[in-house]
Amino acid sequence: MKFFIDTADLGEIREANDLGILDGVTTNPSLMAKVGVKGEEAILQHYKDICAIVDGDVSAEVISTDYEGILREGRELAALHENIVVKVPMIAEGVKAIKTFTEEGIKTNCTLIFNAGQAIMAAKAGATYVSPFIGRVDDTSWDGLDLIEQLVTIFDNYGFGTEILAASIRHTMHLVQCAEMGADVATCPLSVIKGLLKHPLTDIGLAKFLEDAKKSR
Numbered sequence: 001m002k003f004f005i006d007t008a009d010l011g012e013i014r015e016a017n018d019l020g021i022l023d024g025v026t027t028n029p030s031l032m033a034k035v036g037v038k039g040e041e042a043i044l045q046h047y048k049d050i051c052a053i054v055d056g057d058v059s060a061e062v063i064s065t066d067y068e069g070i071l072r073e074g075r076e077l078a079a080l081h082e083n084i085v086v087k088v089p090m091i092a093e094g095v096k097a098i099k100t101f102t103e104e105g106i107k108t109n110c111t112l113i114f115n116a117g118q119a120i121m122a123a124k125a126g127a128t129y130v131s132p133f134i135g136r137v138d139d140t141s142w143d144g145l146d147l148i149e150q151l152v153t154i155f156d157n158y159g160f161g162t163e164i165l166a167a168s169i170r171h172t173m174h175l176v177q178c179a180e181m182g183a184d185v186a187t188c189p190l191s192v193i194k195g196l197l198k199h200p201l202t203d204i205g206l207a208k209f210l211e212d213a214k215k216s217r
């Protein structure tokens with residue numbers, strides 16, 4: 001299972017990368033705005049800065065919603081660095097653009113996936129990744145994890161090469177259950193990645209070992 005961090009914060013990306021377990025990064029326009037990156041040049045530079053930290057796929061999202069605009073933006077983003085993955089919204093124009101990017105050898109991440117039909121369309125167009133947003137599905141009183149299970153079955157049935165990138169992960173159990181179900185990738189906030197390290201019995205056990213070690217030193 002690959003771990004991506006879902007942030008545009010360079011400090012957080014460095015911290016996760018320093019753990020040695022980071023495989024990539026996902027960003028979106030909201031995350032870019034959150035860290036105060038403003039203006040086209042600054043945004044492009046920010047993606048380059050992220051690529052300089054992490055040796056793995058970095059999703060950079062287009063904001064155009066028409067086929068030509070998505071292609072123009074996506075090609076510019078892909079030219080920034082070989083690890084850039086063009087993040088494209090799940091709309092008809094987006095699916096058409098994913099098909100073209102696939103033919104051009106540009107990696108894509110189809111974002112804002114909320115049901116299996118959307119994921120099948122993106123996979124048929126050749127998307128490198130599909131991003132089902134499980135936390136946001138949970139917010140609508142459906143179980144987002146059911147969607148992950150469904151996608152794993154469908155993609156296995158047909159041997160789709162598209163990877164399932166579980167997104168909108170809110171807590172460690174989301175991640176653990178995605179792992180049980182066989183999601184290829186999970187993208188999560190730093191707090192969730194660090195949360196995986198925690199258990200009170202580890203802290204209690206370590207304190208006791210360190211205390212006892214003093215007796216034989």
Ligand code: E4P
Pocket residue numbers: 006026027028111131133135136167168169187
């Ligand atoms: C995925 O790539 C998105 O950036 C992200 O996971 C959305 O998560 P949110 O629902 O916490 O905003």
